[in-house]
Amino acid sequence: MGSFEVTGGKKLKGEITPQGAKNEALQVISAVLLTGEKVVIHNIPDIIDVNLQIELLQELGVTVEKIDSHTWAFKADNVDANYLSSPSFQKKTGRLRGSVMLAGPMLARFKTAYIPKPGGDKIGRRRLDTHIIGFKKLGAEFDFFTDESFFHLHTSQLKGAYLLLEEPSVTGTANLVMAAVLAEGITTIYNAACEPYIQQLCNMLNQMGAKISGIGSNLITIEGVDELHGTNHTILPDMIEVGSFIGLAAMTQSDLVIKNAGVAHLGVIPERFQQLGIKLNFSGDDIHIPEQELYEIETFLDSSMLTIYDHPWPGLTPDLLSIILVVATQAKGSVLVHQKMFESRLFFVDKVIEMGAHIVLCDPHRAVVVGLARKFPLRGITMNSPDIRAGVALLIAALSAEGKSTIQNIEQIDRGYQNIDERLRALGAEIKRMS
Numbered sequence: 001m002g003s004f005e006v007t008g009g010k011k012l013k014g015e016i017t018p019q020g021a022k023n024e025a026l027q028v029i030s031a032v033l034l035t036g037e038k039v040v041i042h043n044i045p046d047i048i049d050v051n052l053q054i055e056l057l058q059e060l061g062v063t064v065e066k067i068d069s070h071t072w073a074f075k076a077d078n079v080d081a082n083y084l085s086s087p088s089f090q091k092k093t094g095r096l097r098g099s100v101m102l103a104g105p106m107l108a109r110f111k112t113a114y115i116p117k118p119g120g121d122k123i124g125r126r127r128l129d130t131h132i133i134g135f136k137k138l139g140a141e142f143d144f145f146t147d148e149s150f151f152h153l154h155t156s157q158l159k160g161a162y163l164l165l166e167e168p169s170v171t172g173t174a175n176l177v178m179a180a181v182l183a184e185g186i187t188t189i190y191n192a193a194c195e196p197y198i199q200q201l202c203n204m205l206n207q208m209g210a211k212i213s214g215i216g217s218n219l220i221t222i223e224g225v226d227e228l229h230g231t232n233h234t235i236l237p238d239m240i241e242v243g244s245f246i247g248l249a250a251m252t253q254s255d256l257v258i259k260n261a262g263v264a265h266l267g268v269i270p271e272r273f274q275q276l277g278i279k280l281n282f283s284g285d286d287i288h289i290p291e292q293e294l295y296e297i298e299t300f301l302d303s304s305m306l307t308i309y310d311h312p313w314p315g316l317t318p319d320l321l322s323i324i325l326v327v328a329t330q331a332k333g334s335v336l337v338h339q340k341m342f343e344s345r346l347f348f349v350d351k352v353i354e355m356g357a358h359i360v361l362c363d364p365h366r367a368v369v370v371g372l373a374r375k376f377p378l379r380g381i382t383m384n385s386p387d388i389r390a391g392v393a394l395l396i397a398a399l400s401a402e403g404k405s406t407i408q409n410i411e412q413i414d415r416g417y418q419n420i421d422e423r424l425r426a427l428g429a430e431i432k433r434m435s
Helices: 022-034 048-060 081-085 087-093 097-110 129-137 170-180 196-207 239-251 269-275 318-328 349-354 388-400 420-425
Strands: 003-007 013-016 038-042 063-068 071-075 112-116 141-145 150-154 162-164 186-190 211-213 219-223 231-234 255-258 281-283 286-289 306-309 332-338 358-363 366-372 382-384 404-408 430-434
Touching (some): 022 071, 022 170, 022 196, 048 063, 048 081, 048 087, 087 097, 087 112, 097 112, 097 150, 129 150, 129 170, 170 186, 170 196, 170 219, 239 255, 239 286, 269 306, 269 318, 306 318, 318 332, 318 349, 349 382, 388 420, 420 430
Parallel strands (some): 038 231, 162 186, 382 404
Antiparallel strands (some): 003 404, 003 430, 063 071, 112 150, 141 150, 211 219, 332 366, 358 366
């Protein structure tokens, strides 16, 4: 198990380019199972979760070719559906939440799928109800194997249906869209997630011959087709990395430029950091964060405390609340951070408090951050990375802190951020990867 040794308190400078979006990559890589023709995907991030998904496809029988460091070609013309019931598949999928998205395309094209107990971050309850209920309405039947915690889904033919989702689940929407594109008839998905990742997936499927309308809204209509074809697709820049780098610049009083940030697809992310008092300059698709000695948190028009909370798109992604909480510790003013979707995502706060931050953890979902206005810098400690986003939030805190910090369990960070230590060193950070 590896760790990062970080010496903080250093200002960074330079340019950094965000990787391809992890969440989009897991979806569009799964979609290659919908056709036997060649699919080429560009800007794939070189991270653990995505590489595991590619390994799963290879073991399923998909021909995989690495064209360059971030471009892969896939051809699913010899898929072995029986592999899904193997112990090897069960073991691998236990490490990866994204493996659940293989179910939609497998069920659509091969009439059978297995959904394992979800792997990935330990951030609270992450239900499969949206997926299972949706598949059932499309005509699938399922059996649940208690000992292995596996759902086996099967169908003679999926048929279009009206689906009103209980929650706008991103992975649930992606799975049901991929299942519906080869179903007989018309499928309508209401209360669908409409994140840029879903929009990208739908656009890619349309390029392959699908008939999807309502892209970008919460009402998606899919007219089933007999087959899909090959295509070329480019993944968007990762909005979570963009937000992480904005927070990094502010906390370390650095002058940074985020190149090719995908500004048009960031939604409210820039605005939320601006509410913390962080200055952002936009030039084309680049974001310049100038060095700031102090940033001051805004208040509401009635002078009440600012509240920042997660919400389905076009609201703020929950993946950035950990970053925002840490960044607020050195701002001037106070903010209530409300994590609505996951009940365990604020459990890293005790480490930030140990570093010297003034935070009141009200309950598993809410924390009040009292900004120290840099009067009392954070101090380095030894800590553990509980999940991807909390791990990077702690890394940002360590880079701004006085003294040396050690962050353990960095495999969690590596699951979502490619070569993060090398990229930070290029900006002037003092960070070492330890075995």
